Amino acid sequence: xxxxxxxxxxxxxxxxxxxxxxxxxxxxxxxxxxxxxxxxxxxxxxxxxxxxxxxxxxxxxxxxxxxxxxxxxxxxxxxxxxxxxxxxxxxxxxxxxxxxxxxxxxxxxxxxxxxxxxxxxxxxxxxxxxxxxxxxxxxxxxxxxxxxxxxxxxxxxxxxxxxxxxxxxxxxxxxxxxxxxxxxxxxxxxxxxxxxxxxxxxxxxxxxxxxxxxxxxxxxx
Amino acid sequence: xxxxxxxxxxxxxxxxxxxxxxxxxxxxxxxxxxxxxxxxxxxxxxxxxxxxxxxxxxxxxxxxxxxxxxxxxxxxxxxxxxxxxxxxxxxxxxxxxxxxxxxxxxxxxxxxxxxxxxxxxxxxxxxxxxxxxxxxxxxxxxxxxxxxxxxxxxxxxxxxxxxxxxxxxxxxxxxxxxxxxxxxxxxxxxxxxxxxxxxxxxxxxxxxxxxxxxxxxxxxxxxxxxxxxxxxxxxxxxxxxxxxxxxxxxxxxxxxxxxxxxxxxxxxxxxxxxxxxxxxxxxxxxxxxxxxxxxxxxxxxxxxxxxxxxxxxxxxxxxxxxxxxxxxxxxxxxxxxxxxxxxxxxxxxxxxxxxxxxxxxxxxxxxxxxxxxxxxxxxxxxxxxxxxxxxxxxxxxxxxxxxxxxxxxxxxxxxxxxxxxxxxxxxxxxxxxxxxxxxxxxxxxxxxxxxxxxxxxxxxxxxxxxxxxxxxxxxxxxxxxxxxxxxxxxxxxxxxxxxxxxxxxxxxxxxxxxxxxxxxxxxxxxxxxxxxxxxxxxxxxxxxxxxxxxxxxxxxxxxxxxxxxxxxxxxxxxxxxxxxxxxxxxxxxxxx
Numbered sequence: 001x002x003x004x005x006x007x008x009x010x011x012x013x014x015x016x017x018x019x020x021x022x023x024x025x026x027x028x029x030x031x032x033x034x035x036x037x038x039x040x041x042x043x044x045x046x047x048x049x050x051x052x053x054x055x056x057x058x059x060x061x062x063x064x065x066x067x068x069x070x071x072x073x074x075x076x077x078x079x080x081x082x083x084x085x086x087x088x089x090x091x092x093x094x095x096x097x098x099x100x101x102x103x104x105x106x107x108x109x110x111x112x113x114x115x116x117x118x119x120x121x122x123x124x125x126x127x128x129x130x131x132x133x134x135x136x137x138x139x140x141x142x143x144x145x146x147x148x149x150x151x152x153x154x155x156x157x158x159x160x161x162x163x164x165x166x167x168x169x170x171x172x173x174x175x176x177x178x179x180x181x182x183x184x185x186x187x188x189x190x191x192x193x194x195x196x197x198x199x200x201x202x203x204x205x206x207x208x209x210x211x212x213x214x215x216x217x218x219x220x221x
Numbered sequence: 222x223x224x225x226x227x228x229x230x231x232x233x234x235x236x237x238x239x240x241x242x243x244x245x246x247x248x249x250x251x252x253x254x255x256x257x258x259x260x261x262x263x264x265x266x267x268x269x270x271x272x273x274x275x276x277x278x279x280x281x282x283x284x285x286x287x288x289x290x291x292x293x294x295x296x297x298x299x300x301x302x303x304x305x306x307x308x309x310x311x312x313x314x315x316x317x318x319x320x321x322x323x324x325x326x327x328x329x330x331x332x333x334x335x336x337x338x339x340x341x342x343x344x345x346x347x348x349x350x351x352x353x354x355x356x357x358x359x360x361x362x363x364x365x366x367x368x369x370x371x372x373x374x375x376x377x378x379x380x381x382x383x384x385x386x387x388x389x390x391x392x393x394x395x396x397x398x399x400x401x402x403x404x405x406x407x408x409x410x411x412x413x414x415x416x417x418x419x420x421x422x423x424x425x426x427x428x429x430x431x432x433x434x435x436x437x438x439x440x441x442x443x444x445x446x447x448x449x450x451x452x453x454x455x456x457x458x459x460x461x462x463x464x465x466x467x468x469x470x471x472x473x474x475x476x477x478x479x480x481x482x483x484x485x486x487x488x489x490x491x492x493x494x495x496x497x498x499x500x501x502x503x504x505x506x507x508x509x510x511x512x513x514x515x516x517x518x519x520x521x522x523x524x525x526x527x528x529x530x531x532x533x534x535x536x537x538x539x540x541x542x543x544x545x546x547x548x549x550x551x552x553x554x555x556x557x558x559x560x561x562x563x564x565x566x567x568x569x570x571x572x573x574x575x576x577x578x579x580x581x582x583x584x585x586x587x588x589x590x591x592x593x594x595x596x597x598x599x600x601x602x603x604x605x606x607x608x609x610x611x612x613x614x615x616x617x618x619x620x621x622x623x624x625x626x627x628x629x630x631x632x633x634x635x636x637x638x639x640x641x642x643x644x645x646x647x648x649x650x651x652x653x654x655x656x657x658x659x660x661x662x663x664x665x666x667x668x669x670x671x672x673x674x675x676x677x678x679x680x681x682x683x684x685x686x687x688x689x690x691x692x693x694x695x696x697x698x699x700x701x702x703x704x705x706x707x708x709x710x711x712x713x714x715x716x717x718x719x720x721x722x723x724x725x726x727x728x729x730x731x732x733x734x735x736x737x738x739x740x741x742x743x744x745x746x747x748x749x750x751x752x753x754x755x756x757x758x759x760x761x762x763x764x765x766x767x768x769x770x771x772x773x774x775x776x777x778x779x780x781x782x783x784x785x786x787x788x789x790x791x792x793x794x795x796x797x798x799x800x801x802x803x804x805x806x807x808x809x810x811x812x813x
Contacts, residue, residue, distance in 0.1 A: 165532055
C-alpha cells in the first residue's frame with residue numbers, strides 16, 4: 001500500500017512569523033524529501049552545517065517546492081547511496097572475460113575468381129600459405145609475393161602464417177577463413193579492417209585506404 | 222743467392238718420387254722462395270713455379286709462399302705487382318684449396334688494424350676462388366672464411382657522418398661491398414637448390430653458414446651503423462649492404478616475418494633446440510627489426526599485411542633488449558623502434574591482455590630507467606615522449622591497469638607524478654558526455670585513487686622528495702572536487718572524501734606543518750650564523766666528498782638559498798591543500 005503524502009507541519013502564518021527554527025525546517029525537509037531533492041537544494045548533511053549555510057528564505061522556498069512537486073521520499077527512484085554501491089562492488093565476484101562486442105557487418109567482400117575444393121576450409125590457428133597481390137583502389141600495387149615469372153615461383157615461397165590469430169590485418173583473418181583450399185579470391189577490405197586512419201606510409205598505403213587483394217590459398221596445415 | 226738456393230732445392234725435389242719431400246725440403250723451399258720474392262725476384266720465381274716439371278712440388282709446397290707474397294702485394298710496388306699477381310693466380314690453380322684457405326685466412330687474421338681493409342680487399346677474390354674449388358664440401362670452409370673475414374671487418378671504425386661514409390677513410394664501406402660480391406656465388410648456389418627442389422632443408426650446411434654470416438653482420442657492424450636515408454645520402458654503400466643482407470636472408474629461405482616473430486610464437490622443444498637459439502641471436506634480430514621499421518630497408522620484400530598490433534608485440538622483445546643496455550646508441554635505437562612501432566597503432570587500441578605479456582611490463586620499467594637515470598638529456602626527454610605515446614595507445618581498461626601497476630612499482634616520485642597527471646586527464650575525458658566508462662569513474666576509480674592519495678610514510682614522509690607526486694595528487698583531487706558536482710558524484714569522490722581526509726589530507730597537513738616549522742627554524746639559525754660569521758662569509762658549513770674529490774664548499778649563502786626554496790615549496794603545497802580544504806568546507810558532504 002502506497003504511503004500517503006506527508007502532511008504540512010506548520011501553517012503559513014507560523015512559517016512567516018519566524019516561529020519555526022531553521023533547524024526544525026531542515027529536519028522536516030530531510031526526513032520527507034527524496035534524496036535528489038535534498039541534493040539539488042543543498043540540504044544534505046549535518047543539520048547544524050546546513051543551518052549555517054542556508055538562509056531562512058531558501059528553506060521556506062524549499063519547503064514550498066517540496067509540497068508543490070511532491071518529491072517525497074519513495075516517490076522517485078532514489079539513487080542508491082555510493083556507500084552501499086561500494087560495499088556491493090567489493091563483494092562482487094571477479095568479472096568473467098567478456099566476448100568481444102559484435103561490431104556489425106563484416107568490413108570486407110569476397111568474390112571468387114577460381115573455385116577451390118570447397119571442402120577444406122582453414123580453422124583458427126591453422127597455418128595457411130598463400131600467394132597474393134595487394135592494390136589500392138586506384139590500381140597501384142603496394143605489395144605482392146607473386147614473382148614476375150612462373151619459373152621464379154619455384155624460388156620463392158608463398159606467405160605462411162597462422163590464420164585467425166590477429167597476426168595479419170582483420171580483413172585477411174576473416175577473409176581466409178571462408179576460402180577453401182585452392183581457391184583464388186578477390187578480397188576488398190575496408191580500411192577499418194586494414195590499416196585504418198594511420199595507413200602504412202612505409203608501404204605506400206595512405207590513411208583510410210580500402211585495400212584490394214587477389215589471394216590464392218595454396219595450402220592449409 | 223737465394224735464387225740459386227731455390228733452383229737447387231727444386232731440382233733436387235724433381236727427382237723425389239711420390240712427393241716424399243722431407244721437412245728440410247719444405248723449409249728450404251720456403252726460405253729461399255720468400256727471400257727471392259722479398260728481394261724483388263718475383264719474375265724468376267714465377268718461371269720456376271709455372272714450369273711443368275715442378276708441378277708436384279708447387280702443389281705441395283707452394284701455398285707456404287702465400288704469406289710473403291701477400292705482404293709484397295700489399296706494399297703495392299709497381300715493379301713487382303704483375304709477377305706477384307701471376308704467382309698468386311698460379312698457386313690458386315694448382316695448390317690444394319684447403320691449404321690455400323689456411324694460408325689466406327692466416328693473412329687475414331694477422332692483418333693489423335691499419336691494413337685490414339687492404340688485406341681483405343686483396344684476398345677476397347683469391348679466397349672465393351679457393352672455396353669454389355672445394356665443390357660440394359665447401360660449406361664449413363665457407364663458414365670459417367666468412368667468420369674470419371667478418372671478425373676483422375667488424376674491427377674497422379664505423380663512419381658517423383655522411384661525409385665520413387663518403388670518404389670511407391678506414392675502408393668499412395668498401396669491405397662491406399666487397400663481401401657482398403664474395404658471398405654471391407654461394408647464395409646463388411642455395412637459390413638453385415631451392416629452385417630445383419621447391420624447398421631447402423633447414424640444416425643444409427651451406428645455407429646455415431650463410432645464415433650465420435647474415436646474423437653476424439646484423440650484429441656487427443650493422444647494429445653500430447647509423448644509416449643515412451636516401452635524401453641525405455643518395456648512394457650509401459652501408460645502406461646497400463643492409464638491404465642485400467636482408468635479401469640474402471630471404472633468398473636462403475628465411476622469411477622475414479618469421480624471423481621477427483621468433484620470440485613471440487610458442488616453440489615446441491625440438492631436438493637441437495639450443496642450436497636454433499644460437500642460430501638466431503636476439504641482438505641480430507633486433508637490428509633486423511630496426512632496419513625494417515626505422516630505416517625502412519627492404520620494405521618491398523616485407524609483406525604489408527601484418528597487423529600493427531602483432532608487429533608491436535614482436536618488436537617489444539627487441540625494444541626490451543635495446544633499452545636494457547647502457548650504451549646511448551642502443552638506447553637511441555630502442556626508443557626509435559618503440560616510437561615507430563607505436564605510431565603504427567591507432568590511439569586507444571591496445572587491449573588489456575597485452576599487459577599480461579612479460580615485455581609489456583619490462584619495457585616500461587626499462588623506459589623509466591632511461592627517463593630518470595640516463596645522463597643524456599635528449600634521451601631522457603625522448604624517453605618521456607615515447608612513454609606518453611605508449612600510454613596513449615592503450616585502451617581505457619589497459620590504461621587503468623598500467624597506471625595501477627606503475628604506481629605500485631616505479632618508486633620514483635617524478636614518474637608517479639606523471640602517471641597521476643595522466644589519471645587526471647583520463648578522469649577529465651571520462652566525465653565528458655558519451656565517454657563514460659567503468660575504469661575512471663566510480664567503481665574502479667576509487668581503488669586507483671587510494672594508491673594516489675596516500676603518503677608512503679604517513680606524516681613523516683619526506684615532502685620535498687615526493688613533491689612531484691604530492692602536487693599532482695592534490696591537483697587531481699582539487700580538479701575532481703570542482704568538476705564533479707556532489708549531487709552527480711560520477712567519480713564517487715564525495716563518498717570517499719571523509720576517508721581521504723583521514724588518510725591523506727590530515728597527515729599531509731601535519732607533515733607540512735612539521736616540515737615548515739623545522740625548515741623555518743633552520744633558516745632562522747642559518748641567517749643568524751651568517752650574521753655572526755659575516756667576516757668569513759666564505760667559510761664552509763660542511764664538506765662533501767665524492768669519489769675522493771671534495772666538492773666545492775657550501776657557503777652559508779647557499780645554505781640559506783636551499784632552505785628558503787624548501788620553505789617556498791611547502792608554501793606551494795600548502796596553497797593547494799588550503800584550496801581543497803576550502804572547497805570541502807563550503808560544499809555539503811553527504812553524511813550517511
